[in-house]
Every structure is written in structure tokens, then in C-alpha cells.
Amino acid sequence: MSRARLEQDFERFKRALPCEFAAHVLEAYHVDLTASYLGVPLAHPIGKGSGQLSLNVGQLEGDREAGLAYVVLKTVIAQDEAGARSMAAWAIHETRMKVERRAAGGGAGWTVTWKGRGWDRSFADYLALVRAARTITAGGGMLVVPSAKYHLPRLDEPFRDDEYRYTTRCLAEAWGAPPLLLEVDFSPTLAGDSLSDDRAQVLRWMREVPGRIRAASPVSVRLAVKLMNARYDDAFQLEMMEACAGADALVCFNRLFDPERGVAYGGWELSDRNLRVLRAASDGRSARPPGRPPVIGTGNVCSGRMLLEYARRGCESVQVHTFFQLPLSEYPATHGSRTQRALHALVFDPHDGLVAGMLDMEEAGALSRRGGVLHFLDVVRSAD
Ligand SMILES: Cc1cc2nc3c(=O)[nH]c(=O)nc-3n(C[C@H](O)[C@H](O)[C@H](O)COP(=O)(O)O)c2cc1C
Numbered sequence: 325m326s327r328a329r330l331e332q333d334f335e336r337f338k339r340a341l342p343c344e345f346a347a348h349v350l351e352a353y354h355v356d357l358t359a360s361y362l363g364v365p366l367a368h369p370i371g372k373g374s375g376q377l378s379l380n381v382g383q384l385e386g387d388r389e390a391g392l393a394y395v396v397l398k399t400v401i402a403q404d405e406a407g408a409r410s411m412a413a414w415a416i417h418e419t420r421m422k423v424e425r426r427a428a429g430g431g432a433g434w435t436v437t438w439k440g441r442g443w444d445r446s447f448a449d450y451l452a453l454v455r456a457a458r459t460i461t462a463g464g465g466m467l468v469v470p471s472a473k474y475h476l477p478r479l480d481e482p483f484r485d486d487e488y489r490y491t492t493r494c495l496a497e498a499w500g501a502p503p504l505l506l507e508v509d510f511s512p513t514l515a516g517d518s519l520s521d522d523r524a525q526v527l528r529w530m531r532e533v534p535g536r537i538r539a540a541s542p543v544s545v546r547l548a549v550k551l552m553n554a555r556y557d558d559a560f561q562l563e564m565m566e567a568c569a570g571a572d573a574l575v576c577f578n579r580l581f582d583p584e585r586g587v588a589y590g591g592w593e594l595s596d597r598n599l600r601v602l603r604a605a606s607d608g609r610s611a612r613p614p615g616r617p618p619v620i621g622t623g624n625v626c627s628g629r630m631l632l633e634y635a636r637r638g639c640e641s642v643q644v645h646t647f648f649q650l651p652l653s654e655y656p657a658t659h660g661s662r663t664q665r666a667l668h669a670l671v672f673d674p675h676d677g678l679v680a681g682m683l684d685m686e687e688a689g690a691l692s693r694r695g696g697v698l699h700f701l702d703v704v705r706s707a708d
Contacts, residue, residue: 326353330679334672338657341664343391343465345671355682356699357671359393360640361620362505362546362573364467366393369631369678369700370670372663373575373622373643374399374471374509374550376421376438381456384468388460390663394467396643397457399509400443400450402474402491407447410475410484414513417444423649426591433591433624434646441513442473447494454498462500470495471507471550474533476514479525483532488540502543507575508533510552512588516581520554527567534570548620550575553597555583561601565616575620575643576602590646595624595633602637628670628678632685635703644670 329352342348346357346367359369371394377383378397387395401415409415418440426435443450450470457468472491475484496504510529520526530549538545549571551564561577568574577598579588602619621634622643631642647666655665656673671678682698685691691698691706 326683327674327680329353330672330674330677330683334656334668334674334677337668337672339659341391341657341660341668343389345391345667349671349679350697353679353683354693354697355679356697356701357678359700359704360618361394361467362469362548364394364505366467366641367391368393368671369635369639369641370625370667371395371620371641371643372648373645374507375645376440377645377648378468379443379453381453384457384460384466386661387663388463388466390661390667392466392663392667393641394469395457396507397450397453397468397470398443399471399473399507399511400447400491402472402487403447404484404486405490408487410487411442411473414441414473414511415444416441421649423646423651426589426593428592428596431592433595433626434650435589435591436646436649437587437589439587441511442509447491451494451498454495458498458500467505469505469507469548470499471509473509473511473514474537476519476529476533478519479522479528483536485536485540488536492537492540492545493542496541496543496545504541504543504545505548506537506545507548507550508537509550510578512552512579512581515552515554515578516583516586516588520552523554523556523560523563526554527563530564530567531570534568538570546572548573548575550622551577553577553580553594555581558597558601558604562605565605569615569617571617573618573620573640574616575622576639577623579623590624592624595630598623599633599637602634602639606638625670627676628673628681629676631670631678632681632703635700636706638704640701640704 357368374396403409421438621639657665
């Protein structure tokens with residue numbers, strides 16, 4: 325009966341997805357999609373990763389109307405009080421993005437080719453966006469969180485604490501009531517930069533950056549660290565995760581870097597690597613070994629099934645970017661914004677959607693009802 329209803333909902337919602345679709349999923353299928361990001365309960369696990377799709381209030385309003393659980397704002401480059409930015413090379417202006425097919429292992433995926441880096445307008449503009457985000461968050465329904473990249477020294481250099489202090493203080497003021505929720509980005513272009521040639525240097529950043537930010541903040545901070553896909557092997561990814569135990573969540577992992585083309589890329593190679601490393605990171609008994617921060621998935625989340633692959637490796641929610649940028653003809657929905665059409669496919673697709681995937685897990689004996697309800701977070705808590 326649930327399956328027939330799913331087919332019907334999928335067809336019906338092609339024209340209009342209800343914003344409160346998680347409540348509908350609970351009522352219609354007894355499936356609870358409740359998820360989490362930085363300790364904040366979310367109606368469902370689908371968020372938007374930092375990038376070109378979270379640059380202005382219009383984009384945020386559209387995402388709130390579509391029913392997205394949370395959005396991470398574009399990454400701003402830290403500065404000191406005088407406006408000096410040691411990472412200024414990451415604040416370059418570039419508008420052209422190309423959505424391209426990228427074939428690899430798992431099938432024909434998509435990637436966005438773009439030569440830009442961090443936020444390229446003024447810090448004052450960014451703070452205005454954080455204030456607007458605060459109003460949207462306070463209105464309920466969608467959480468919006470800022471993202472920053474701070475000074476990353478070479479091994480023999482000290483951290484520029486003045487950049488950490490000034491940027492964190494301004495973000496905390498714009499954010500409002502503590503705790504400040506913040507994501508820190510270690511980007512693919514950083515992975516490709518000579519700064520990352522030295523493994524010990526990278527591990528020092530992971531060990532020290534969370535503490536630097538906490539020390540720099542006038543209020544308590546809940547910090548998600550978005551780890552890069554370094555140019556080294558899987559074992560190094562695990563070392564980075566371990567070194568980053570001071571974070572409150574780890575976003576795993578930002579895009580791969582193609583040194584020949586000098587660009588970051590995603591698609592199936594990205595999800596293959598991320599899922600492989602996340603699997604290795606679980607200790608075999610639980611997806612989250614004691615002492616390790618909760619993980620959040622990112623990379624080629626292009627179906628509910630892929631979302632569940634991340635959940636089965638411990639991810640409490642996911643951050644999508646590329647799937648919100650596809651040509652309209654790629655979405656089964658016929659009406660609505662790209663965010664709405666993407667959510668429709670991710671949740672309600674009767675074969676590859678999140679609800680279908682959880683019902684399949686139940687049928688296979690991999691997920692059980694509690695009080696008559698299937699819980700997304702039970703997928704996260706169960707060992708892979
Ligand atoms: C054009 C573009 C710009 C991005 N900019 C940022 C950024 O500023 N900060 C960040 O943390 N991640 C950034 N990302 C990474 C995305 O948030 C996301 O983690 C990554 O693309 C993997 O997800 P996807 O496969 O769904 O695209 C960017 C991605 C793209 C495609």
C-alpha cells in the first residue's frame with residue numbers, strides 16, 4: 325500500500341512539492357526523516373553545501389519556501405580589523421560555472437566546473453547576509469549557517485590570531501544569540517595548493533584551527549570542519565579526521581582536485597572515495613567510534629539511495645550542491661524551483677528516493693520500526 329501511495333505522491337508532487345513534506349512523509353508512510361546538523365534537529369537530512377547557490381537573500385528565501393532543512397552560506401575569507409587577509413588569494417572573482425557530465429566508475433554523473441574560490445564581495449556585505457540569514461533561521465523552518473576560511477600558516481609560522489579574533493567576533497555579532505554555529509572550509513583548491521604539500525602542516529591545521537576559533541570567539545561556538553580531499557591516500561583522510569577531534573562535526577569531504585586542469589570536480593569518483601573513507605573510519609561496530617565528532621556527508625548526493633549510503637556510514641545529514649544545478653530536463657518534476665525539483669526526486673522517487681530506500685531497508689530486515697515508525701536516524705546509528 326505504501327508503494328502505491330509513493331507512486332501517486334511522486335506523480336502528484338511533480339507539479340508542486342508541499343513545503344512541509346517531512347510531516348507528510350511521517351503521516352503517510354510512518355517514516356520519520358528527522359536528522360541533525362551541529363546538534364540542531366532538522367525536519368529531514370537534506371541541506372545545501374556552501375557555494376555559489378548561497379550568495380544572497382533571494383536564494384535563501386527560495387530555499388526556505390522549497391522546504392530545504394538547512395543552508396551553509398558561501399565561504400568568506402577571514403580578515404583582521406585593518407582588512408588584511410592572509411588568504412586573499414581565495415577571494416577571487418569568477419562568475420562562469422559550467423555544469424558538465426562526468427563519467428566514472430558508478431555511472432554518468434555531473435560536476436560543476438568553476439575557477440572561482442571564496443566570497444568575492446566585501447566582508448560588510450557578508451555580515452549583512454549573515455544578519456538576513458539570522459532572521460530566516462529565527463523564523464523557523466530553515467537553518468542558515470556561515471562558513472569561513474581562516475589563515476593557515478606554514479609549519480614554522482604562527483597563526484595570525486588577529487584575523488581569527490576579528491572575523492569570529494564580527495560573525496558572532498551578526499549571528500546574534502549564542503552559540504555561534506560556524507563551518508570552516510578546507511577547500512579543494514587548498515588541497516591543490518603548495519601550502520598542502522606538507523602533511524604535517526595540514527595535520528597541524530586540523531589539530532589547531534578548531535581551538536583557535538573557539539579561543540577567538542567572544543561566545544561559545546559549535547564548529548563544523550569541512551575536510552578537504554587531500555592529494556594523499558585514504559589513510560591520510562583518516563589521519564585528518566582523527567586530528568580534527570576538536571570539531572563538533574566533520575563534513576566529509578569537499579571535492580577532488582584535478583591538478584592538470586587546475587579545477588575541483590565531483591561526480592562518482594567523489595562519492596566513491598568519500599564513502600570508502602567513511603566506511604574505513606567506522607570501527608566495525610558502530611558508524612561513529614567514541615571520541616570522533618559526528619559526520620555530515622557531501623559529494624554526489626544525486627538520489628535518496630546515495631543519501632542513505634552516506635547515512636549508513638554515520639552521516640546525520642547531507643550537503644548537496646551539484647544536484648541543485650542540473651538542467652531542468654534532468655528532474656522528473658515539471659514545475660517549481662530547482663531546489664523543489666531536486667527535493668522531489670531525492671525524497672519521493674519510487675525507486676531511488678529516500679522513502680523508497682528506507683522501505684526497502686525495512687523489507688530486507690536492515691531497519692526496524694519503533695512504535696510503528698521507521699527513523700532516518702536509526703539508519704545513521706546502525707553499524708554498516
Ligand atoms: C561552484 C562550487 C562552489 C563551491 N564553493 C564552496 C565554498 O565556497 N565553500 C565550501 O565549503 N564548499 C564549496 N563547494 C563545495 C560544495 O559545498 C559541496 O560540498 C561539493 O560540491 C560536493 O557536493 P556535490 O557533489 O553535491 O556538488 C563548492 C562547490 C561548487 C560546485
